[in-house]
Amino acid sequence: MPGACYFLTLALRDRASDLLVRHRAELGDALRHTCQQKPYHLPAIVLLPNHLHLLMTLPEGDADFSSRIRMLKSVFVVSLRAQPGTSIRLNASGEANVWQRRFWEHLICDEQDFAAHVDYVHINPLKHGLVERVRDWPHSSFHRHVQRGLIPIDWAGGTEQDVGHAGE
Numbered sequence: 001m002p003g004a005c006y007f008l009t010l011a012l013r014d015r016a017s018d019l020l021v022r023h024r025a026e027l028g029d030a031l032r033h034t035c036q037q038k039p040y041h042l043p044a045i046v047l048l049p050n051h052l053h054l055l056m057t058l059p060e061g062d063a064d065f066s067s068r069i070r071m072l073k074s075v076f077v078v079s080l081r082a083q084p085g086t087s088i089r090l091n092a093s094g095e096a097n098v099w100q101r102r103f104w105e106h107l108i109c110d111e112q113d114f115a116a117h118v119d120y121v122h123i124n125p126l127k128h129g130l131v132e133r134v135r136d137w138p139h140s141s142f143h144r145h146v147q148r149g150l151i152p153i154d155w156a157g158g159t160e161q162d163v164g165h166a167g168e
Helices: 024-037 065-081 111-127 142-147
Strands: 005-011 041-047 051-057 104-107
Touching (some): 005 065, 005 111, 024 041, 024 065, 041 111, 051 111, 111 142
Antiparallel strands (some): 005 051, 041 051
């Protein structure tokens, strides 16, 4: 849907990997490069060791989130392959052994759905047991939301039950 907001999840093939947090600078560069080539806005994002969740709002008249995801994945892989010591292999089709082929997408249908998915993005590090408080995970738009006064620093109070199962 042109100009819409989508909730997206991208996962690594190796779910035991921490590649995304180890190479967060390269992923950030890939996000910025993709946005320069094919503009979008990220109202919420969280980077976890082996997957990331984001809300992507597209420009009016543009419904092509898939090409943005393809570009993001590709730019990230090219960047990794340029790093010494990384073992990125390509299969016969030229696909790298980094990302799962598919990704999850959900069209945000209203403000309530949007709010639930923003909460889901921000609660995810707590849900996965990576931190005891949402504010302790550095790789999240949660901090930007706190700075803008959209949510308090002690949001979720340190337990997943405080926000339920947002976005699921």
